[in-house]
Amino acid sequence: MSSIFYATTKQFCKRAWFGAVLAVGALVMGPLLIVLFLKFNGLQPAQMEQSYFDFHFAYLGVSWVFFLGVCLHAFSGSEKYCLGLPVSSASIATWLMLAMAGFVVVLQLLTNGLYRLLFFDEHWLTNYWPLLGPLLFMVTLILVGHCLFWSVHAPSFTKTFLGGALMIGMLAWFVSRYYPNGFKSDIVPWNCVTLGEFVTMQLTCLAAWYQGTRAFAEVRAGTAVPSPAWERMKVWWNALLTGAIPEQSAVPFSPRSSLVRLHWRDSCQQSVIVGGGVFGLLSLMFNLLIGTRLNSEPTALRDVLEGFVAMSTILTLAAAVTAGAILGLGICSTGRTEMKRCLAMAPLTDSDFNATLFANMVKVLVWSILIVQSALLLSLIFTAVLYGADTLSVLQVTGFLGNGSNSLSDMLLYLFGENGFLCHTLVTLIGFWIIAANIVSVLWTGRTWFIVSAIGVCFGGLFFYSMMISLLEAFFPRQYLAELVIISMLLILYFLILGGTLVAYLTVRRRQLISKTRFLGAGLLWSFAVMGVLVTLLSMAPHYPFRTMCGEFCVFSALGALILAPFATIPLALSWNRHR
Numbered sequence: 212m213s214s215i216f217y218a219t220t221k222q223f224c225k226r227a228w229f230g231a232v233l234a235v236g237a238l239v240m241g242p243l244l245i246v247l248f249l250k251f252n253g254l255q256p257a258q259m260e261q262s263y264f265d266f267h268f269a270y271l272g273v274s275w276v277f278f279l280g281v282c283l284h285a286f287s288g289s290e291k292y293c294l295g296l297p298v299s300s301a302s303i304a305t306w307l308m309l310a311m312a313g314f315v316v317v318l319q320l321l322t323n324g325l326y327r328l329l330f331f332d333e334h335w336l337t338n339y340w341p342l343l344g345p346l347l348f349m350v351t352l353i354l355v356g357h358c359l360f361w362s363v364h365a366p367s368f369t370k371t372f373l374g375g376a377l378m379i380g381m382l383a384w385f386v387s388r389y390y391p392n393g394f395k396s397d398i399v400p401w402n403c404v405t406l407g408e409f410v411t412m413q414l415t416c417l418a419a420w421y422q423g424t425r426a427f428a429e430v431r432a433g434t435a436v437p438s439p440a441w442e443r444m445k446v447w448w449n450a451l452l453t454g455a456i457p458e459q460s461a462v463p464f465s466p467r468s469s470l471v472r473l474h475w476r477d478s479c480q481q482s483v484i485v486g487g488g489v490f491g492l493l494s495l496m497f498n499l500l501i502g503t504r505l506n507s508e509p510t511a512l513r514d515v516l517e518g519f520v521a522m523s524t525i526l527t528l529a530a531a532v533t534a535g536a537i538l539g540l541g542i543c544s545t546g547r548t549e550m551k552r553c554l555a556m557a558p559l560t561d562s563d564f565n566a567t568l569f570a571n572m573v574k575v576l577v578w579s580i581l582i583v584q585s586a587l588l589l590s591l592i593f594t595a596v597l598y599g600a601d602t603l604s605v606l607q608v609t610g611f612l613g614n615g616s617n618s619l620s621d622m623l624l625y626l627f628g629e630n631g632f633l634c635h636t637l638v639t640l641i642g643f644w645i646i647a648a649n650i651v652s653v654l655w656t657g658r659t660w661f662i663v664s665a666i667g668v669c670f671g672g673l674f675f676y677s678m679m680i681s682l683l684e685a686f687f688p689r690q691y692l693a694e695l696v697i698i699s700m701l702l703i704l705y706f707l708i709l710g711g712t713l714v715a716y717l718t719v720r721r722r723q724l725i726s727k728t729r730f731l732g733a734g735l736l737w738s739f740a741v742m743g744v745l746v747t748l749l750s751m752a753p754h755y756p757f758r759t760m761c762g763e764f765c766v767f768s769a770l771g772a773l774i775l776a777p778f779a780t781i782p783l784a785l786s787w788n789r790h791r
Contacts, residue, residue, distance in 0.1 A: 219293060223310055227285035234277035238270070238473035239325050250341075257435075267400070271345055278318050279353075282311045284769060292371040302426035304361070308420060311351045313654040319346055332475065344401040344408070348385055351412045352418040361426035367438035392700050470557045470567050476733055477551075478541020479575045486534025486647075492588045494526045520635060523587040526723035527580065527639050528646060534579045535647035539654025543789075550788045551659050561724060561789065572781070574650055580643045584636070641774065648777035655723075655781060657788035676700060705765045712772040714777040740771045 286307070293303050323342055331340060334774050359374045388401045429435040430715075437445075498519045557564060653665045680697060720730045744767040747758045 219296070219306065220310060222411060223285045225757050227281050230281035231278075231314075232282055234274075234281055235318060235322050235325070238274055238277065239320050242266070242326075243329060249685070257697075267340060273350065274319065274322065278315045281318075285314075286311060290548030293518040300431050301424045303431075304357075304424040304427035305420065308354055308423065311357070312350045313355060315348065315349060336456060340736050341401040344388065344404045347387075347404065347412050348381075351419070352381065354416045354423065358419040358423035358426065361423055361430055361435075364426070364430045365435035366439060366441050368440055368444075369438075376773055390777075394564055395497070449525065462528070466558050467567055470554070470559065470564070471571060474542075474568060474571050475574075477554075478538060482537040482541065482575050483578045483582075484532045484777060485537055486530045486575075487582035490526045490530035490533065490579075491582040493524050495589055496521050496588035497526075498586065499593060511742075519590050522589075524585070524635075524639060526586075527583050529642055530579055531576075531643040531646040532650065533565050534575060536654065538575055539651045541570070541759075542655060543657060549791055555789050561782075563722060564789065565785045569778075569781055572648070576644060576647050578646075580640060585638065608709050641770065644777075645770070645773045648781070648786050649773065652784050654775050655784040655788060657784075657791065701762075701765070705769050708769045708772050708776075712776045712779070715776060715783060719779045719782050722783075722786065724786060725779065729778065731777060737768075737771050737775055741768050744768065744771075773791060 231486065277628065285718050293307065296303055319342075323340075326340070355377065359378070389398050391399065426435070542550050543556055549555075554568075622783070653662055656662065716730060716733060719725050720727070744764060748764055751760075
């Protein structure tokens, strides 16, 4: 056995020595050239010693990347050879872990020794350049990495969660060792490794070694297979992204289920990826950039958190436009406006056809809004991790998460208040649905002239309304004529929305594209919503003028009509396009 491991170690070092020399040379020559350049410009060594610690984290990051890269290169050439050795799996796994950890330790000691000769004085370990703590942590990280590497050959949700939590916890603990007095205080070197820290890292190494040897034995024996839940998740995720049908199906697919998959693969998946994924990543990126630049003062923290909500709202509305446009144009052939033949010729009635595509549209919008809103949640979690209890207190002060009261009425008041979390979520969902669903209903008509007319009416009406307000305020200041004209224009828009929605529902019912139950349900739902708005406004009558209450009533009732309109306009658009 000793001869086997000697030969394997020799092979490992043979593959790694050249990369190790380059890595150590780069880590030493780079700072040396910088020091020589600074000395050439008149900076004294005593002045530079004060800033050595500023490069400590940079050195750790670069050295870890270099040394681990060298070891992984050597490991990739030794892995297959080691799997066939006539020794136990525990011995092979142990050797692989010790070989990589020992090689990295040697390179770290060599590099730090050269730093001591070239740059540091006799006080380097105690004042500005800790060695023992980061070295022990890196050994622990290597053993844990080995354990996770062999464990991912048999993935499961439990292993993924525990592995991710372990790595995040280790990195957070390592950074916290440089902030012993909290993240608001100054950074200090990790000069002393306590007994508790040493024992904790050793126990972590022991547990990682034990689990790593077991995982390696399963991989070597060929018994490392994913969990059933993980396999089901892979099938579900593949169907979500590509619409692919599993190879082994228990039951044959019906024409409706086949249309669902075809439509999802054809255009829905792209809408989710772009409208949800891209805008979600943009929201998270912008929020993290904002969050990392704030200080811990409550005023600044409040401004940043309000910026998170504003950025999320803007990108959510942009995602609604994008998702609706991609989904709406997805049923048309390239270079044409009519419906794709593979969709139009599906052996389904118009009612089933419309219900199928409508259900896919709802699923696309739900996934898109959830992905985008998750970016806001992750941003708040990130801020809470950095700034602790201050984040929660600021959110309570602003009313976003309540006011900290135990009273149910107070909690509901703040949550549904102007700045409350539930109010923001509800408004965002309603806005996303109104924009995306109505865009889809227009684009699914497949008529170029209708699409252009709808866009022209929307933007032209907005421009005309803005121009009229400016002209009336300029020529008729403080006169009732200007106010009367503006109110008349808004009332015309209000009745157009209500009238258009009513006509759409009557038409779709006459053509029997929706059932009588849905027709009556939509009417009752809108009536109850309007009655609720009316009762709420009447309860606030002593605090608001009559004109304001009338305006709010018109706005909310029109929004209710726009929410329900796609349930009628989309079946009409699809039927109109399908039978052109």
